[in-house]
Amino acid sequence: MKNRKKFLRMVAVLLCTVIIGAFAACSSSGSSAAVGNKSTALHSTNAASTAAAAGMADAAPEKTADATTTKESGTAQSTATTSAAAAALSNQKIIQNLSYQIETLKFDDSIQKIQSLSTELGGYVQDSSVSGKGVQEQGSLRSASYVLRIPQGKLDQFKNSAGNIGNVLNFTSSSENVSEKYFDTEARLKSLRTQQERLFALLKKSGSLTDVIALEKALADVNYQIEQFTGTLRQYDSLIGFSTVSIQLNEVVKPTEVENIPVTLGDKIARQFKDSMRSLGNFGEGLLVLIIGGAPIILLLAVIAAAVIFIIRKRKKRANKKSEDFMALLTPSETEHEPEKDEEHPGK
Numbered sequence: 058m059k060n061r062k063k064f065l066r067m068v069a070v071l072l073c074t075v076i077i078g079a080f081a082a083c084s085s086s087g088s089s090a091a092v093g094n095k096s097t098a099l100h101s102t103n104a105a106s107t108a109a110a111a112g113m114a115d116a117a118p119e120k121t122a123d124a125t126t127t128k129e130s131g132t133a134q135s136t137a138t139t140s141a142a143a144a145a146l147s148n149q150k151i152i153q154n155l156s157y158q159i160e161t162l163k164f165d166d167s168i169q170k171i172q173s174l175s176t177e178l179g180g181y182v183q184d185s186s187v188s189g190k191g192v193q194e195q196g197s198l199r200s201a202s203y204v205l206r207i208p209q210g211k212l213d214q215f216k217n218s219a220g221n222i223g224n225v226l227n228f229t230s231s232s233e234n235v236s237e238k239y240f241d242t243e244a245r246l247k248s249l250r251t252q253q254e255r256l257f258a259l260l261k262k263s264g265s266l267t268d269v270i271a272l273e274k275a276l277a278d279v280n281y282q283i284e285q286f287t288g289t290l291r292q293y294d295s296l297i298g299f300s301t302v303s304i305q306l307n308e309v310v311k312p313t314e315v316e317n318i319p320v321t322l323g324d325k326i327a328r329q330f331k332d333s334m335r336s337l338g339n340f341g342e343g344l345l346v347l348i349i350g351g352a353p354i355i356l357l358l359a360v361i362a363a364a365v366i367f368i369i370r371k372r373k374k375r376a377n378k379k380s381e382d383f384m385a386l387l388t389p390s391e392t393e394h395e396p397e398k399d400e401e402h403p404g405k
Contacts (some may be wrong), residue, residue, distance in 0.1 A: 090324075150239040150293065151210060153232045155216070161223030163306040164191070164199050170222050171203055171304060178215055180207040180299065189308070192322040206299040215302065225314050239293050246286040253279050284405040 094223070161167040175182055183206050189199030207215050219225060256276045263269055348355070 064405045087165040124299075125308070145185045148236070149219040149234060150297050151234050152238040152293075153212060153230070154214050155212070155300065155302045156227075156231075157219060157222075157225060157302070157304045158227035158307075159219075159304060160224050160313060161194045161306045162309065162312065164201075164306070167223045168201060171306070174215065174218055174222070175207065178211045180205055180302075182206075183301075193306070197375055198310070199308040201304075203302075203306065205302040209298060209300050212343045223306065226313060235293060235297070239290070242286050242289050242293070246283060246290065248368050249279055249286065253283065259323050272374055307314065311353050 159167070168254060172182065182203060184204040185201065187199060187201045189197050189198070191199050219228075254277065257271055260272045260276065263272060283341065
């Protein structure tokens with residue numbers, strides 16, 4: 058019995074030892090696996106970070122290249138848009154007209170400047186007229202009317218030089234866009250020329266006299282329309298290429314003063330006082346001119362009036378004298394008859 062108990066104890070001790078060793082081995086293997094997994098995870102993390110850094114480094118040039126490409130494409134697009142706008146503007150058919158009202162103290166010099174300016178800019182004088190004889194010759198002011206044709210590209214130069222002609226009182230500018238009419242006429246002309254070619258081809262192939270007459274009539278109508286549209290396009294080209302400038306030039310003795318519109322009460326009072334003084338001065342000047350200029354007529358009228366008054370007074374004096382003489386003749390007769398009456402009635 059004792060030996061059996063010892064054996065069982067030894068077996069129990071061995072089993073415990075085996076179990077403890079197994080637990081120890083499991084724990085050690087688990088810890089080593091955990092360490093290995095941790096190191097693997099760290100390695101994986103480092104590798105991922107390295108790869109991410111490398112990817113960012115590789116992506117940076119790509120982003121820069123994309124940004125550069127985008128910028129270049131945007132610049133190219135804006136340039137293309139500007140070019141398209143410029144091309145569209147250049148294709149516009151615009152007729153421009155200018156009108157000037159100018160006054161000048163030196164009429165002949167202003168006329169010369171108008172003609173020389175139009176020649177220098179490559180234009181020409183389409184119409185001109187001058188009226189009046191001049192202050193020095195006939196005492197009348199002169200005026201001139203000019204219609205110039207100036208190239209549209211040099212119209213700004215003419216605007217800048219117009220002030221050298223004289224004092225510009227009024228300026229108007231107008232423009233008309235005839236692009237739609239122009240291109241419509243051009244398309245119709247192209248269609249008519251195509252129709253003309255077809256009629257020529259049919260005329261060559263036709264054999265009967267009736268067909269020839271009908272084709273010639275249709276061809277004559279087409280030719281007439283082609284001439285009309287061609288003339289319209291030529292007129293448009295002339296009006297577009299050379300702008301029309303109208304100038305009304307007037308000779309003056311005193312230039313017109315351009316005054317600002319009064320705003321305050323003081324400005325209004327000052328302007329009214331100035332206008333009143335100017336009107337008074339003009340009235341006095343006109344009266345003086347009338348008196349001095351019409352002196353011969355005034356003297357003649359004064360002489361005639363004096364003669365008429367003298368004759369009237371003389372006739373009046375004669376009439377008064379006759380009436381006095383008549384009264385004097387009547388007075389003695391009355392005195393002669395009074396004594397006779399006294400003699401006939403002495404008692405009275």
